[in-house]
Amino acid sequence: MTAPAEVLKGRHDVLRRARTVRESPVRAPETDVEPVAAVSMARPLGDWMENPELLEEPQVVLPYVAVEGRVTLFSGREKIGKSSLVGGAVAQASRGDPVLGTPVLGMVKSLVYSIDELVGDTVRRFAMSGGDMEMIVINDRPRTVAELIAHAIVDIKTHDPDLVVVDTLSRVLDNSGVDRNVAKDVGPAMNRIVDLLHDSAVSGALLYHTGKAGREYSGNTAIGATVDEILTLRRRGSSDEDDFDDDGSDDGRRLLVQDGRNLRGRVHLTYVNGVYQLYQETTAPREKVLEVLHTHGPVIGRSELAKLAGVRKATGLEVIAELIGGGFIVENQRRLSLGSRQFPQGGTTMEPTPGTNRDGGAFTGSRFGNPHPAALGTGQFDEEEL
Structure with a gap:
C-alpha cells in the first residue's frame, strides 16, 4: 500500500506551484485604481490543464472526515464525542489501518493542536488508541488565531503533515476576542486559517461547537462559507423529526451529517468500549x-x-x-x-x-x-x- 507521503505530496507540490506567491502590489500611476499585481496571475484554462493532477478528484485522507487539500468544519455539542471520533480516526490512520472499515492510502501523518483540553488528556487518548509515535505530532501552545497561524507556518514546514487538526476552533476564536455571530469579525479570522491550510496544501479538520439544539454549527454563516466540508455530529443517529434530546437517555448512537463539496451523506455510528463503529441495525x-x-x-x-x-x-x-x-x-x-x-x-x-x-x-x-x-x-x- 502506497503511503500518502508518496501519493499526496506530489499533488501537494502541484497545488503549491499553482498558488504562486503574488508580488507586492503597486498602484497604477495617476489613477484611483486599487493596488494590482505587478504581473498578471491569470492563466488560460489550457495552461491550468497542463497539470493533470488538477483534474483528478481529491483523495480522502481521513475517511468520513478529511479530504486532500480541503478544510473540514467538524461541529457538535460539547462533550458529544468530537475529539474521540476524530482522535480515534487519526490514531488508526497513523498506523495505516482502516477507519470505520474504510481503507486509507497508507500511514497518515497528523499535526494536532490541543487547545480545548489539557495536553495530557490528548496524549493519553492517542496512546490508548495505539497511535503511531512518529505519525502524530502535538502542539499545545497556540491559544489565539495569530498564535495558531504563527505556529502552523513553522510546524507544517518542519513536520510536513497530511492533516492538521485544531481542537477546538471555538476556543481559538474566543481567545482572540472574535465575535462568532458577526460576519465582519469572524470572516477575516476564518479566512486567515483556511487560506493558510489551502496554501500549504494540507487537509484540515477544525473542531467546533453547534448551538444548543445540536443541529448545525453555531455563529455566523461566514464560518461555514469559508470551509470546504461541513460535518455535524448529532446525538443518537436520529432523524430531524426525532426529539430524543435527554442526556440521560444517551445510548451511544450518533449521526454524522456530511454537507460538503466532497463529503456528503448520513453516517450512523455507535460508541462501543471506547471505540466508534458504524452502527448496524440488527434488531427489528x-x-x-x-x-x-x-x-x-x-x-x-x-x-x-x-x-x-x-x-x-x-x-x-x-x-x-x-x-x-x-x-x-x-x-x-x-x-x-x-x-x-x-x-x-x-x-x-x-x-x-x-x-x-x-x-x-x-x-x-x-x-x-x-x-x-x-x-x-x-x-x-x-x-x-x-
Whole structure:
C-alpha cells in the first residue's frame, strides 16, 4: 500500500506551484485604481490543464472526515464525542489501518493542536488508541488565531503533515476576542486559517461547537462559507423529526451529517468500549420495544417506551400502536406492559422471565442474554446487540 507521503505530496507540490506567491502590489500611476499585481496571475484554462493532477478528484485522507487539500468544519455539542471520533480516526490512520472499515492510502501523518483540553488528556487518548509515535505530532501552545497561524507556518514546514487538526476552533476564536455571530469579525479570522491550510496544501479538520439544539454549527454563516466540508455530529443517529434530546437517555448512537463539496451523506455510528463503529441495525423495532418491557418492566408513556427501545420516535409510536392493537402490549392510563399474547421471534416467543411479573417485578436479565443498555443507564450498546 502506497503511503500518502508518496501519493499526496506530489499533488501537494502541484497545488503549491499553482498558488504562486503574488508580488507586492503597486498602484497604477495617476489613477484611483486599487493596488494590482505587478504581473498578471491569470492563466488560460489550457495552461491550468497542463497539470493533470488538477483534474483528478481529491483523495480522502481521513475517511468520513478529511479530504486532500480541503478544510473540514467538524461541529457538535460539547462533550458529544468530537475529539474521540476524530482522535480515534487519526490514531488508526497513523498506523495505516482502516477507519470505520474504510481503507486509507497508507500511514497518515497528523499535526494536532490541543487547545480545548489539557495536553495530557490528548496524549493519553492517542496512546490508548495505539497511535503511531512518529505519525502524530502535538502542539499545545497556540491559544489565539495569530498564535495558531504563527505556529502552523513553522510546524507544517518542519513536520510536513497530511492533516492538521485544531481542537477546538471555538476556543481559538474566543481567545482572540472574535465575535462568532458577526460576519465582519469572524470572516477575516476564518479566512486567515483556511487560506493558510489551502496554501500549504494540507487537509484540515477544525473542531467546533453547534448551538444548543445540536443541529448545525453555531455563529455566523461566514464560518461555514469559508470551509470546504461541513460535518455535524448529532446525538443518537436520529432523524430531524426525532426529539430524543435527554442526556440521560444517551445510548451511544450518533449521526454524522456530511454537507460538503466532497463529503456528503448520513453516517450512523455507535460508541462501543471506547471505540466508534458504524452502527448496524440488527434488531427489528417490534423486538426492541417488547425487549424493553420484558427487561425493564412497565413504562409510562409511548414516547418514553420508544426512547428506551432506541428506535426513532415516529417508527416507535407506530410500532407500539400496532402491538397494542394486536394484544402484545396492554395500555392502562399511559402505563404500558406486556400483554397476554406472545410475539414470535425467530421461532421462539417473548415470555416473562420465570419468577417475575409483568407489572413491575425486577427482571434479572434479557431473553437475548444482556439487559437493555437504556435500562442499565450505561449509555452504550453491548457489542452483541450491534
